[in-house]
Structures are given as C-alpha cells and as structure tokens.
Amino acid sequence: MKIRFWGVRGSIPAPGPETIRYGGNTSCVSIHTAGGELVIIDMGTGLMHLGNHLMAGAFGKGTGRATILLSHTHWDHIQGLGFFPPVFVAGNRFTVLGPGDSPDVLEQILEGQMDPNFSPLQSLKNFSAEFDVRACVCGAGFDAGGLRISAREHPHGATTALGFRIEEAGRSFVYASDVGYPAGGAPPDAIAFYRGADTLLHDTTYRPEDQATRRNRGFSSIDEAAEVAVAAKVKRLVMFHYDQDYTDDDVDQLAESCRRALDERGGQAIALVPAREGDELEI
C-alpha cells in the first residue's frame, strides 16, 4: 500500500511562511492499495487538496469509490468535507466508517457542520455523490477497500478517538493520532494493537515540557510515541499531528529529540519519519 500525507497538523490549520515545509493542513492521509482501491483516513483540511488531486481521475467522471475512516469528529478531522470536490460529482460513492454505536448520531454530527450558520452547503443532502455513513465496529476486524482493518477506541481528553490497524498482504500500517494515555502510560492492549507494525503513525503533538501543562487535551508527546514504538517493536514510527504553534524549525527539533528518545529506549533499529504534507511512503 502507498500512504500519502495531505494534512499533518493538529487542532487548527496553521498556514504561513513558518510552516511551509511540513505544511499547515489538518489531518488527512490517503492509502492507495495494491488492488487500486482508495482508503482515506480523516477529513481535515488536507482533504481539500486530496480531492483536487482525485478530480483528474475517476472521481472527476463520477465513477470514483472510496472508504473514509474517521477517527473522531473534532474540527481538525472533519473540516475538509465541505471542500472536497468529489462529493459534488454525481456517481461517486463514499462509505464513511466512524466512531459511535449509531450511524444516525455520526451523520447528525457531520450534518451539523453543514448547518447554514456554519456553511453555505446547508446539508449533506446537497452532496451529489452517494455518502453512506456507518458506525465502525471496534474489536472484530472488517474488510474495506480490499484491506483488512481493525479499530480500537483510545482516550482523547474528555472524549475518545479511534485508532486503525490496516493490513494488506502481510504488511501493516497503524494510525494512532489524537491519543492521550493515562498517567501510567499506554495500556497493554494499546501495545498489542500496535505490535510489530511495519509503520506506526502516532500522535506527536507536543514536546514533553509542553505536554506537561496541557495533559487534559488528550495528545501525546514525542517521548510517549517513542515509548510505545519501542514497546510494540514496530519497524517505522511516523510523527504526526504537530501542535499548531510549532514552526518547521520546531518540528525539525522534535524529530531530533524523538530520534534520541527512541535510541535511549533501545529503539535504534526503528526508522523515524516526521510526516510532511505531500510525502509518500510505501509499506
């Protein structure tokens, strides 16, 4: 599978000259499978750029199909939806799998951001494409877009978010953004969920000293990401969801510190990649 980063920033878009290298768009990752299918994780503002890119192919002709995995519905994970050109092309079909027991509740939340007070689109019903919202079942795995996927609910401040483990032909990619572990660190079932992944994309919102004063927001530090990557014996750790106030130079330093944190914990063999808008990884 091919992973591409369309938005790597946390909480709110942060465009500007100081964030131009890593990018200022919020969470959105695409997966193109070996079988030619498309899975999208999260609908932050990066989704707009993915959409513009997709319009050159099947999605511009109304024959596009994609599965969208939604970790949770905070703004930085849904705000790209109303600016995603393929939803305005009749014939395209999207299946959204997101948190909660009820697809109706999830659909109402997504509908809420289309309210005329927030958006000129007024309603999801104004989309021309088919947009099927379903609740994602945690625990048992499911098949989507030609991939084997399992979901795990993790704590995220006052709420929760979903992590996803995605497998294709013996290769594995784990997406674990927007996670804030309890004071004792990641629980054993989280480590089991990440175990042996070829690539673990993990929340690295903060430097440890910044996280210490913002623990209730439900994000991880680079040290916590390094800790779980070593404990789960993953092959590659991808840094993701940088705090909106961090400049490119800050993210460079985060990556240096995260490398040190891995090495200090015996994770010298783990490759480290700071996610950058536009970059692609083969898994």
Ligand SMILES: [Zn+2]
């Ligand atoms: Zn977020």
